[in-house]
Amino acid sequence: GGGSGGGGYGAPAGEASLRDVAFADAMASSFGRHCRGYGHGIDLGVVLRETLSLIREHRVAVGANYVTLVVNAMCLEGMARQLVPEYNVMDAARPLLVAHAKLPRSIFGAISPAARFAKRVHDRTVLQRLLREGARIAPRE
Numbered sequence: 688g689g690g691s692g693g694g695g696y697g698a699p700a701g702e703a704s705l706r707d708v709a710f711a712d713a714m715a716s717s718f719g720r721h722c723r724g725y726g727h728g729i730d731l732g733v734v735l736r737e738t739l740s741l742i743r744e745h746r747v748a749v750g751a752n753y754v755t756l757v758v759n760a761m762c763l764e765g766m767a768r769q770l771v772p773e774y775n776v777m778d779a780a781r782p783l784l785v786a787h788a789k790l791p792r793s794i795f796g797a798i799s800p801a802a803r804f805a806k807r808v809h810d811r812t813v814l815q816r817l818l819r820e821g822a823r824i825a826p827r828e
Contacts, residue, residue, distance in 0.1 A: 706745055706746065706747070707747075709745055710741060710742075710745035710747050713741045713744075714738070714741060717737050717741060718734075721733055721734045721737065722734060725777065725778050725781045726778060728775060729775065729777040731760065731776050731777050732761050732764045732765055732768070735760060735761045735764070736761065738757065739754070739757060739758075764776045771814065771817060773817050774813065774814075779809070779810060779813065780806075782802070782805065782806060782809070783802055783803075783806060786798070786802060
């Protein structure tokens, strides 16, 4: 929690709302620069690093679990980029993200196991295609 006023760090209500607007504007600007949609090579690591930077700069209070999730996503995206530079995490996640956005939570939860299976099959297909095309895959150590 961010204290009274909703703006984080116990800021007065008026200051908090101005901070919230400034943060929202900064996030919209960042997404406008970095998030051009699926198939455009979104660099998730850049987006997440800038998001954390803006959270800090605008003193927005966020939960520790959220920050942990973002940092872990940055690590996984970085490892994926090192292993298979041609693989884009956001493009690969598209089916799940679209389903999550369009389906009621209860239905999405019910189909999640099947969706995860379909994603694994899709990822395997993408990896095989990349290998056929001569993608550089980092060796396992």
